[in-house]
Amino acid sequence: MIESLRPPGSHEAIETDLCIIGAGAAGIALAREFAGRGTRVLVVEGGGLQADAASQRLYRGESAGPLAYDLASTRMRFFGGSTNCWAGYCAPLSSLDLAPRPWIPHSGWPIGIDVLAPHYPRAQQLLDLGAFDYTTAGFEGEGGSMLRFDPAKLVNRIWQRSPPSRFGPKFRAELAAAKNVRILLDANAVELLSDRDARRVTGLRLAAPDGARALVRARGFVLATGGIENARLLLLSRSTEPRGLGNRHDLVGRFFMEHPLMLAATIVPNGDAGWIQKYADFTLPGGGRGTAGIGPSDEAQRRDGLLDAIATLSAGQPDPNSGSRALERLWDALSQGEVPEEWSDDVLRVLADLDDAAAAVYHHVQGEPHPAPMLDDGRLRLVVHVEQAPDPENRITLGEERDELGLPRARLRWGLGALERSTVERVTRLVAEEFGRLSLGRLRYEGWLESPSGPWPSVSIKCHHIGTTRMSDDPRRGVVDRDCRVHGIENLWIAGSSVFPTSGFANPTLTILALTLRLAGELRERFPG
Amino acid sequence: MSQLGLHRRDVLLALGALALGGALASGGGASTVAASGAELAARLRDPSAARALGIRYLRRHPEERDLAFLHAATLAGDGEGARGVERLRARCRDDFRRGDTLLIDRWVLARTECRLCALVALS
Numbered sequence: 001m002i003e004s005l006r007p008p009g010s011h012e013a014i015e016t017d018l019c020i021i022g023a024g025a026a027g028i029a030l031a032r033e034f035a036g037r038g039t040r041v042l043v044v045e046g047g048g049l050q051a052d053a054a055s056q057r058l059y060r061g062e063s064a065g066p067l068a069y070d071l072a073s074t075r076m077r078f079f080g081g082s083t084n085c086w087a088g089y090c091a092p093l094s095s096l097d098l099a100p101r102p103w104i105p106h107s108g109w110p111i112g113i114d115v116l117a118p119h120y121p122r123a124q125q126l127l128d129l130g131a132f133d134y135t136t137a138g139f140e141g142e143g144g145s146m147l148r149f150d151p152a153k154l155v156n157r158i159w160q161r162s163p164p165s166r167f168g169p170k171f172r173a174e175l176a177a178a179k180n181v182r183i184l185l186d187a188n189a190v191e192l193l194s195d196r197d198a199r200r201v202t203g204l205r206l207a208a209p210d211g212a213r214a215l216v217r218a219r220g221f222v223l224a225t226g227g228i229e230n231a232r233l234l235l236l237s238r239s240t241e242p243r244g245l246g247n248r249h250d251l252v253g254r255f256f257m258e259h260p261l262m263l264a265a266t267i268v269p270n271g272d273a274g275w276i277q278k279y280a281d282f283t284l285p286g287g288g289r290g291t292a293g294i295g296p297s298d299e300a301q302r303r304d305g306l307l308d309a310i311a312t313l314s315a316g317q318p319d320p321n322s323g324s325r326a327l328e329r330l331w332d333a334l335s336q337g338e339v340p341e342e343w344s345d346d347v348l349r350v351l352a353d354l355d356d357a358a359a360a361v362y363h364h365v366q367g368e369p370h371p372a373p374m375l376d377d378g379r380l381r382l383v384v385h386v387e388q389a390p391d392p393e394n395r396i397t398l399g400e401e402r403d404e405l406g407l408p409r410a411r412l413r414w415g416l417g418a419l420e421r422s423t424v425e426r427v428t429r430l431v432a433e434e435f436g437r438l439s440l441g442r443l444r445y446e447g448w449l450e451s452p453s454g455p456w457p458s459v460s461i462k463c464h465h466i467g468t469t470r471m472s473d474d475p476r477r478g479v480v481d482r483d484c485r486v487h488g489i490e491n492l493w494i495a496g497s498s499v500f501p502t503s504g505f506a507n508p509t510l511t512i513l514a515l516t517l518r519l520a521g522e523l524r525e526r527f528p529g
Numbered sequence: 530m531s532q533l534g535l536h537r538r539d540v541l542l543a544l545g546a547l548a549l550g551g552a553l554a555s556g557g558g559a560s561t562v563a564a565s566g567a568e569l570a571a572r573l574r575d576p577s578a579a580r581a582l583g584i585r586y587l588r589r590h591p592e593e594r595d596l597a598f599l600h601a602a603t604l605a606g607d608g609e610g611a612r613g614v615e616r617l618r619a620r621c622r623d624d625f626r627r628g629d630t631l632l633i634d635r636w637v638l639a640r641t642e643c644r645l646c647a648l649v650a651l652s
Binding site for chain 2: 150429432433434436437439442443444445446447450
């Protein structure tokens with residue numbers, strides 16, 4: 001059953017067995033695991049079935065620097081969550097990604113890859129991917145061969161690309177038909193209530209902007225609202241814990257991580273570099289699409305003290321006069337409240353190249369990368385996508401501004417540190433050395449990379465919100481335990497990338513689902529119905 | 530011609546035949562990359578790019594401001610023509626393999642390439 005928190009001014013009391021807060025990838029996947037069983041499941045979703053500007057405004061927040069971050073445009077607030085706009089790139093974490101890495105402070109998961117591995121194949125199915133095979137076999141089988149790097153330095157890596165699966169339309173009918181699952185839309189979670197000792201969640205307050213209210217009583221609650229809202233809702237739940245539920249050790253909201261990427265170098269290739277086309281797009285053995293990149297080997301990461309990373313190559317450079325680039329400049333300036341330089345020229349460029357500008361808007365809405373027109377200058381551009389080191393100062397807190405429901409908006413402090421910079425530099429150097437050894441060409445650093453400190457260049461992000469309720473066996477070091485249960489609270493769990501202590505290079509959706517499927521097994525035993 | 534009988538033209542031709550030549554040749558503008566060694570060598574008739582890199586290298590390694598040393602470390606024993614160029618290429622590949630590289634003017638160069646540029650600067 002799918003319904004809305006209505007009518008305006010109503011006040012409903014709801015009783016259920018399990019309340020899942022959030023209908024994104026994790027929330028929907030978890031609800032499906034209970035469909036058709038005896039357990040009564042309520043899924044509450046702040047948005048509706050379609051994108052809505054008023055609802056999306058509730059995601060606005062404050063960016064406290066040092067790098068600017070738009071909290072509203074990096075996630076989607078309606079049924080299906082950010083699967084409504086994701087690009088579909090999938091890869092699992094590696095064993096090293098999960099291990100304690102002495103050169104990376106605060107690294108190390110309490111679980112190993114052996115715990116995640118059994119759940120990855122089913123996560124693949126949810127995302128319409130093929131076999132759980134991230135070796136380079138598919139690439140090689142297509143008739144080409146990958147670059148033969150020195151394994152002490154670099155390795156080839158694979159993303160499998162989901163179509164991409166949109167969980168809202170994909171699973172809506174199935175969940176609507178499940179008699180034991182109720183989906184409540186337009187129901188914004190505003191506070192988790194707990195008993196006097198904050199050892200058990202007793203209820204969840206819901207609110208709609210039109211004044212409708214509800215109170216949910218459940219035996220168990222799962223927070224699955226994404227890496228920003230998961231932390232925010234805990235911080236907003238202050239009735240019994242002044243610093244927020246689950247926040248006795250001041251960890252909720254800390255260790256926010258993204259997947260930043262930046263142009264690191266230009267490569268002058270020796271002769272034809274047509275091989276990079278196949279790295280960008282190739283056929284997987286099962287028929288799906290794959291993309292390959294180049295990353296530091298485990299040996300290199302250990303030896304050189306690196307974060308995980310992956311480098312991608314593209315030919316030529318974006319045409320600065322294209323409609324999409326002009327529109328991007330206009331948008332960037334206007335969203336910062338500035339009058340763009342040469343705005344009239346850029347307006348003319350947009351009008352003169354309206355097809356490209358319109359296509360860019362379409363791809364942005366669809367969450368797909370826009371193939372911007374390129375100028376062929378015979379060179380390759382090396383972009384390094386780097387894992388971010390967990391830093392407690394990168395954090396979500398409650399801001400000064402209030403949203404339309406009267407709640408403090410999220411405030412994000414986000415920046416990059418020395419380890420990200422040294423990793424990008426070292427990976428670039430390793431690529432240069434291997435391209436030289438293989439006689440593929442010569443590499444020239446971007447100017448910013450020459451200096452070990454100094455301002456960052458234009459940093460792109462992947463809209464991944466990671467780490468704000470991190471996992472640890474020690475309550476002083478993590479918000480949730482290895483089973484994703486909030487430390488000290490017997491009936492509250494968290495699903496999503498907010499529980500990741502570190503992120504590797506891999507886009508998080510596949511691991512979010514693997515962890516969710518694992519959690520589902522645990523919850524089915526606790527709430528058999 | 531130097532005391533070693535070293536022609537700058539020969540060094541430039543050697544550089545041009547290496548992959549570095551492609552990088553230098555297109556480093557100053559938006560020209561497309563040359564594919565053949567001959568074309569690269571032709572572009573390097575103006576040795577200013579190689580010379581500038583060589584000067585930077587020698588600033589960083591003043592102990593190598595020695596034609597005899599640089600010649601011995603690069604061209605000596607490599608023979609003439611294609612055989613010599615192939616040996617130079619192998620030497621550069623080995624530099625890259627061992628990570629014996631330098632960052633000069635933001636280019637990541639093999640030690641041998643830097644020394645060839647230094648020869649250009651001194652010869």
